[in-house]
Amino acid sequence: MMTRREMMTAGALLAMPALAPAQNQASGFTLPRLPYAFDALEPYIDAQTMQIHHDKHHQAYVDNLNKAVGADPALARLSVEELLQRLDTVPAAIRTQVRNQGGGHANHSLYWQILCPASKSGKPSGDLAAALERSFGGQDKFEEKLQAASLGVFGSGWAWLSVDQGKNLVLDSAPNQDSPLLVGKRPLLGIDVWEHAYYLKYQNRRADYLKAILQVINWEFVSAKYHEAMG
Numbered sequence: 531m532m533t534r535r536e537m538m539t540a541g542a543l544l545a546m547p548a549l550a551p552a553q554n555q556a557s558g559f560t561l562p563r564l565p566y567a568f569d570a571l572e573p574y575i576d577a578q579t580m581q582i583h584h585d586k587h588h589q590a591y592v593d594n595l596n597k598a599v600g601a602d603p604a605l606a607r608l609s610v611e612e613l614l615q616r617l618d619t620v621p622a623a624i625r626t627q628v629r630n631q632g633g634g635h636a637n638h639s640l641y642w643q644i645l646c647p648a649s650k651s652g653k654p655s656g657d658l659a660a661a662l663e664r665s666f667g668g669q670d671k672f673e674e675k676l677q678a679a680s681l682g683v684f685g686s687g688w689a690w691l692s693v694d695q696g697k698n699l700v701l702d703s704a705p706n707q708d709s710p711l712l713v714g715k716r717p718l719l720g721i722d723v724w725e726h727a728y729y730l731k732y733q734n735r736r737a738d739y740l741k742a743i744l745q746v747i748n749w750e751f752v753s754a755k756y757h758e759a760m761g
Contacts, residue, residue, distance in 0.1 A: 558596040558600070558606065559592050559595050559596050559610060559635060560592065561584075561585075561588055561589050561592050562639055562642065564580070564584055564642055565642065565643065565646075566645075566646065566647060568580040568581045568584075570646075570647045571645060571646075571647060571648075571746045574648065574742040574743065574745050574746050575645070575728075575731070575742065575743065575746060576730060576731045578730055579726075579727070579728065579729075579730045579731055582726070582730075583638075583726055583727060584638075584642065587634075587638070587726050588634070588635070588638040588639075590634075591631050591632075591634030591635045591638065591707070592631075592635050594627065594631040595610070595627075595628065595631040595632050595634075595635050597627075598624045598627040598628055598631055598632075599613070599624065599628065602621070602624075605620065605628075610632045610635050610636045610639075611636060611711055613628055613632050614628075614629070614632055614633060614636060614709050614711040614712055615711050615712075615714075617629055617712060629707075629708070629712070630706060630707050631707075632709075633706070633707035633708055633709045633712075634707040636709050636711065637688060637707055637709055637717075637720055637722070638722075640717060640720055641720055641722055643748065643751050644718075644719050644720065644747060644748050644751055644752055645743075645746050645747065645748060646746060646747075646748035646751070647746065648745045648746050650748065650750075651745060651746055651747055651748065651749060652748075652749045652750055653669060653749050654669055654749050654752065654753055655749065655750070655753045656753055656757070657753075657756060657757060657760065658718075658749075658752065658753040658756040658757070659753075661699050661756065662699070664699075665698070665699040666699075666701070672691075672701070673744055675701055676689055676691065676701060676721065676740075676744075677737070677740045677741070677744075679701055679702065679703045680703070680721045680723050680736070680740050681736060681737060681740065682703060683703045683705070683723045684705075685705070686705070686706060686723065686724040686725070687703055687704055687705040687706055687708070687723055687724070688703065688704050688707075688708075688720045688721060688722055688723060689701070689702075689703045689720070689721045689723065690702055690703065690704060690710050690715075690717055690719070690720050690721075691717075691718045691719040691720075691752075692710040692715035692716055692717045692718060693715065693716040693718065693756065693759040693760065694714070694715050695714050695715070697759075697760055699756075700715065716755075716759040718752050718755045718756055718759065719747070719752050719755075721740065721743060723736060723740075727739070
C-alpha cells in the first residue's frame with residue numbers, strides 16, 4: 531500500500547504536462563520529466579523498471595551527449611533532433627557518440643510520450659486510423675507486424691512506425707539507439723527492446739513484454755504526431 535507521501539508524489543507526477551520535444555537548453559541537454567507517475571503503467575510496465583529506465587538509463591544518454599558536444603558551441607545550440615538529422619556534418623571524432631547518445635536521448639524522449647495508463651490508451655483516430663488501414667490492413671494487423679518487427683531485433687534496438695520522405699507509413703527496426711531521424715524519417719511510435727526496458731518484470735520473455743506494452747500506447751499522441759508529420 532502506498533504511503534501518504536508516495537500518494538502525494540504520484541499525484542504531483544500525474545499533474546505534470548506532457549513532455550516537450552527533446553530540445554537543447556541553455557545549460558545543455560536535459561532529462562525531460564515523465565508525464566505520469568512511475569507506477570502509472572502497471573501492471574503492464576512496473577514502477578521500478580520505469581524509474582531505473584528514466585532516471586538512470588535516459589539520464590546517462592543525456593550526460594554523455596552533453597560531454598560529446600560540450601566543447602562545440604555551434605553543436606551545443608542545436609536540438610537533438612537537428613543533431614541526428616545533420617549527423618554527417620558532425621565532426622568525425624564525436625560522430626559515433628552523437629549517434630549513440632543523441633539517439634538514446636531522442637528515442638527515449640519520444641518513448642515516454644507514446645506510453646500512457648491503460649485507461650487512456652484508446653485507439654488510433656482520424657487520419658492515422660485510415661493510414662493504418664491502407665498500409666497494414668488496420669490496427670490489429672499493424673500490431674501483429676509491430677510485434678514481429680520487435681521480436682526480430684537481434685540484441686538491443688527498437689521497432690519503429692514512421693513517416694518517410696514520401697509521406698508513407700513505414701514499419702521497420704533499427705539496432706542500438708539508431709533513430710529514424712538519421713535516414714530522413716519522422717518517428718511516430720517506437721518500441722524499446724533493449725533488455726533494460728523490460729527485464730526486471732519479464733526477464734527473457736520479450737514476447738510477453740511486447741503484448742503488454744500494446745495495452746499502454748497513447749494513441750491520441752501518436753495520432754497527433756502523424757497529423758504533424760503529414761502537415
